[in-house]
Amino acid sequence: MPAPLLNERDLDFMLYEFLDSESMCARERYRDHNRESFDAAIATAKQVAEKYFLPIRGKVDRNEPRFENGRVEMLPEIKQAVDAATEAGFVSSTADYEVGGMQLPLPVATVANAYLTAAGSTTLGYLSLTTANASLIEAHGTPEQIAKWAVPQRSGRFAGTMAMTEPGAGSGLADLITSAERAEDGSYRITGNKIYISGGDHELNENIVHLVLARVKGAPKGTKGISLFIVPKFLVNDDGSLGEQNDVALAGLFHKMGGRGQTSTSLNFGERGGAVGYLVGEENRGLSYMFHMMNEARIMVGTGAATIALTGFQYSLNYARERPQGRLPSCKDPLSPSVNIIEHADVRRMLLAQKAYAEGAFALCLFGAQLADDQHTAPTEEQRSQAKLLLDFLIPMIKTWPSEYGPQANSLAIQVLGGAGYINEHPVEMFYRDNRLNPIHEGTTGIQSLDLLARKVPMQGMAGYHYCLALMRETVAQAGAVAGLEKQAEQLESAIKRLTDTTETLLAAMADTNIDKVLANSVMYLKLFGHVVVAWLWLKQGLVAHQALAQSQHGDEQNFYRGKLQAMRYFFSVELPHTERWSALLMQGEDSAYAMRDDWF
Amino acid sequence: MKVLVAVKRVVDYNVKVRPKSDGTDVDLNNVKMAINPFCEIAVEEAVRLKEKGVATEIIAVSIGPKVAQEQIRTALALGADRGILVETEEDVQPLGIAKVLKAVVDKEQPQLVIMGKQAIDGDNNQTGQMLAALTGMAQGTFASEVAVDGDSVAVTREIDGGLQTVKLALPAVVTTDLRLNEPRYASLPNIMKAKKKPLDTLTPDELGIDVTPRVKTLKVEPPAERQAGIKVADVAELVEKLKNEAKVI
Numbered sequence: 001m002p003a004p005l006l007n008e009r010d011l012d013f014m015l016y017e018f019l020d021s022e023s024m025c026a027r028e029r030y031r032d033h034n035r036e037s038f039d040a041a042i043a044t045a046k047q048v049a050e051k052y053f054l055p056i057r058g059k060v061d062r063n064e065p066r067f068e069n070g071r072v073e074m075l076p077e078i079k080q081a082v083d084a085a086t087e088a089g090f091v092s093s094t095a096d097y098e099v100g101g102m103q104l105p106l107p108v109a110t111v112a113n114a115y116l117t118a119a120g121s122t123t124l125g126y127l128s129l130t131t132a133n134a135s136l137i138e139a140h141g142t143p144e145q146i147a148k149w150a151v152p153q154r155s156g157r158f159a160g161t162m163a164m165t166e167p168g169a170g171s172g173l174a175d176l177i178t179s180a181e182r183a184e185d186g187s188y189r190i191t192g193n194k195i196y197i198s199g200g201d202h203e204l205n206e207n208i209v210h211l212v213l214a215r216v217k218g219a220p221k222g223t224k225g226i227s228l229f230i231v232p233k234f235l236v237n238d239d240g241s242l243g244e245q246n247d248v249a250l251a252g253l254f255h256k257m258g259g260r261g262q263t264s265t266s267l268n269f270g271e272r273g274g275a276v277g278y279l280v281g282e283e284n285r286g287l288s289y290m291f292h293m294m295n296e297a298r299i300m301v302g303t304g305a306a307t308i309a310l311t312g313f314q315y316s317l318n319y320a321r322e323r324p325q326g327r328l329p330s331c332k333d334p335l336s337p338s339v340n341i342i343e344h345a346d347v348r349r350m351l352l353a354q355k356a357y358a359e360g361a362f363a364l365c366l367f368g369a370q371l372a373d374d375q376h377t378a379p380t381e382e383q384r385s386q387a388k389l390l391l392d393f394l395i396p397m398i399k400t401w402p403s404e405y406g407p408q409a410n411s412l413a414i415q416v417l418g419g420a421g422y423i424n425e426h427p428v429e430m431f432y433r434d435n436r437l438n439p440i441h442e443g444t445t446g447i448q449s450l451d452l453l454a455r456k457v458p459m460q461g462m463a464g465y466h467y468c469l470a471l472m473r474e475t476v477a478q479a480g481a482v483a484g485l486e487k488q489a490e491q492l493e494s495a496i497k498r499l500t501d502t503t504e505t506l507l508a509a510m511a512d513t514n515i516d517k518v519l520a521n522s523v524m525y526l527k528l529f530g531h532v533v534v535a536w537l538w539l540k541q542g543l544v545a546h547q548a549l550a551q552s553q554h555g556d557e558q559n560f561y562r563g564k565l566q567a568m569r570y571f572f573s574v575e576l577p578h579t580e581r582w583s584a585l586l587m588q589g590e591d592s593a594y595a596m597r598d599d600w601f
Numbered sequence: 602m603k604v605l606v607a608v609k610r611v612v613d614y615n616v617k618v619r620p621k622s623d624g625t626d627v628d629l630n631n632v633k634m635a636i637n638p639f640c641e642i643a644v645e646e647a648v649r650l651k652e653k654g655v656a657t658e659i660i661a662v663s664i665g666p667k668v669a670q671e672q673i674r675t676a677l678a679l680g681a682d683r684g685i686l687v688e689t690e691e692d693v694q695p696l697g698i699a700k701v702l703k704a705v706v707d708k709e710q711p712q713l714v715i716m717g718k719q720a721i722d723g724d725n726n727q728t729g730q731m732l733a734a735l736t737g738m739a740q741g742t743f744a745s746e747v748a749v750d751g752d753s754v755a756v757t758r759e760i761d762g763g764l765q766t767v768k769l770a771l772p773a774v775v776t777t778d779l780r781l782n783e784p785r786y787a788s789l790p791n792i793m794k795a796k797k798k799p800l801d802t803l804t805p806d807e808l809g810i811d812v813t814p815r816v817k818t819l820k821v822e823p824p825a826e827r828q829a830g831i832k833v834a835d836v837a838e839l840v841e842k843l844k845n846e847a848k849v850i
Contacts, residue, residue: 008633032796036671040678040792047786089789102789554631555619 003318005118009560011111014366017544024105027377038108045112048088052081053120060122060261061430067253072202079204081123086156091131099154106373107366118311122261126199133160140281140289149209159205163194163212174222178214189274190214190231200265201250208233216283228286229277247275258433298399298442299368305406305438306361312413312431313354319417320347350412356571357409360534361402368398393464396452400445401530403438410435449522472536479539488539488572495532498583505587520594521586528582535576542568604647604656605711608640608676610669611722620821636672639717642777645784647715648680655749658682664701677795678787684800697812699731704808718743718776729776739769743778
């Protein structure tokens with residue numbers, strides 16, 4: 001039997017038991033919804049995924065787009081898949097009814113999208129960028145800009161990109177040099193080169209809307225002088241029809257380790273005098289508009305990483321149940337039939353580790369999606385601002401933890417399959433390659449760790465940090481009162497103590513010694529915090545499972561909840577203790593990397 | 602032309618069902634339910650007839666508990682225009698369903714009734730035939746092609762020997778086989794639109810129908826588990842066992 005893309009029972013658990021997504025229907029924005037429409041949307045996503053994405057997943061990976069005569073050649077099936085997902089409504093599932101959306105709550109849309117990601121994260125990439133681009137224009141554009149550029153993206157006529165990186169400005173966006181000059185008609189002329197622009201050129205849609213970061217002539221240096229522009233591939237007339245081609249040229253394609261079906265382009269703006277661009281909002285505020293969407297974009301990266309981990313886990317689990325090989329160490333009879341490899345404890349270890357990583361990561365991302373929704377739709381102003389506070393604080397973890405441990409889970413999936421996992425007859429090697437992008441884009445792990453320690457922890461008098469700790473302690477108290485979970489409650493409590501001690505030591509060191517030296521260990525701090533947060537969410541899952549198990553009569557249901565509890569136990573026994581070592585290293589100011597010198601290599 | 606489509610709420614085809622421990626029935630506790638796959642094909646066929654301009658209105662009917670509204674709304678999201686739920690907590694059986702459908706047919710006067718050839722829970726393959734008999738309508742069962750032409754419909758049937766095409770005078774009952782079409786899925790906007798489409802609820806009593814089960818289930822149990830095989834040393838032993846133990850040669 002083929003492996004399921006995702007474990008449907010687990011997704012139901014995450015949405016309706018771990019989170020209480022049905023309760024969101026009480027909010028004004030979601031009052032037309034109920035569990036039935038949530039499930040229907042997820043079912044549609046699954047069907048689109050299985051019908052259009054999954055059959056071409058391997059082919060998309062093996063047939064990279066080609067650069068021919070200044071244009072992109074790619075598999076025609078990608079267009080069918082993109083069109084099918086667009087027509088089914090997935091570009092605008094969370095958008096307002098007015099722009100053709102379904103007003104789905106973000107956690108529900110996240111689960112629906114997970115099917116498309118599992119069946120073809122690369123193909124979905126084209127749509128995700130379009131969704132992000134349209135959302136940004138809707139948030140910061142004028143009504144005319146929304147009508148002209150966002151609405152056609154929602155309907156699938158146009159695609160969208162984000163054009164930030166330049167050859168000399170990647171993680172250091174402050175140094176970007178693409179320039180913009182105001183023209184007489186109020187529009188701008190853009191000149192410069194952008195690289196790694198995903199979906200930067202293709203013929204899947206009539207037109208492509210690039211959102212370009214550039215510096216208006218005379219603007220201040222650094223990040224304070226960056227503006228945001230809409231720069232279309234084709235100009236658009238007032239009646240919505242396409243005009244002449246804009247001065248945007250495809251300079252070439254990059255060839256990637258994973259995500260190979262999605263074009264990564266180098267674009268030249270203004271080779272013939274300047275590409276026409278339209279300012280979004282005000283001059284010099286471009287980066288803040290872009291960062292406005294950054295939380296959502298980072299949740300999306302985390303979710304993608306977690307989902308690829310989930311699907312790799314399902315694939316290797318299915319394989320382990322069907323592949324006979326070897327006998328147990330205790331079996332001395334060479335004539336006995338070989339056992340399915342899931343009978344080997346080490347294989348179960350690798351499966352359990354994947355389950356703990358992947359489901360822990362997915363829970364974290366769904367929790368993030370819930371907060372991202374709550375910050376706009378929670379009933380009271382206080383709840384909305386609390387949600388925003390916690391989300392801003394958790395974002396470095398939500399982006400990074402799944403991105404770091406998702407590929408590790410995929411690596412274990414390869415290991416479960418052994419030699420079969422290393423060849424492209426099975427998709428697990430592709431999952432690994434595809435997932436390996438995630439610690440890099442939308443802010444690398446290093447950048448995220450600086451964001452956490454240097455910005456998010458001290459932010460607003462450490463308000464986000466303290467709120468996060470308070471919530472974790474609440475769960476400790478709950479679990480401490482439940483027979484069977486006391487041990488995990490205790491472990492989490494000690495881990496929180498380690499975390500707070502470490503934080504205080506680091507903040508004090510940052511204040512009175514060399515900040516570069518303290519921040520040299522920022523990634524280790526992020527790992528420490530990430531593990532504590534994921535342990536917390538595992539304990540929350542464990543609480544739900546523990547209670548449900550006691551009330552459950554059905555054998556399959558009982559097994560499901562026992563599996564949840566076992567993965568939680570694994571995480572607490574095997575993973576959480578890593579925090580002891582990380583904390584000790586951080587407290588003693590481990591400095592071998594900091595003290596290492598270029599010449600010594 | 603008005604088309605009536607029957608949809609049944611059944612256990613989702615992906616679910617591995619098990620008998621209850623007391624053997625009275627299949628265990629449906631906490632089990633995912635869905636529209637019967639053959640009924641989905643029936644809805645699809647009706648929607649295609651509407652898209653071709655043959656059908657003008659599609660009515661989706663279900664008979665079952667209140668939650669069967671979900672399956673009607675699935676049909677509405679796929680393109681049916683309105684729904685009728687005949688609500689009953691009774692374990693309705695083919696004859697009862699056929700009688701209820703006849704009452705709805707009398708009320709609505711459709712030219713065409715399209716339904717699945719069987720439901721994947723009971724696997725009876727009876728309701729369509731019974732409805733045709735009760736209403737006196739022509740029947741085209743196991744359809745793999747349906748072509749309406751004026752006041753008749755040509756139905757290509759999947760039969761043991763191959764395909765058979767029958768021409769039926771309308772009104773008629775058509776039951777669907779797997780190859781008739783590939784059902785679409787509901788787009789997200791259509792899922793929301795379906796919520797606004799009319800859905801009436803009736804009861805068997807209001808229609809004057811007695812749906813009390815006529816067939817009694819004595820026992821539900823899983824098929825016997827397959828026993829492990831044995832290895833024989835040589836052909837002689839095999840022949841000996843086949844002859845004396847299995848007694849097949």
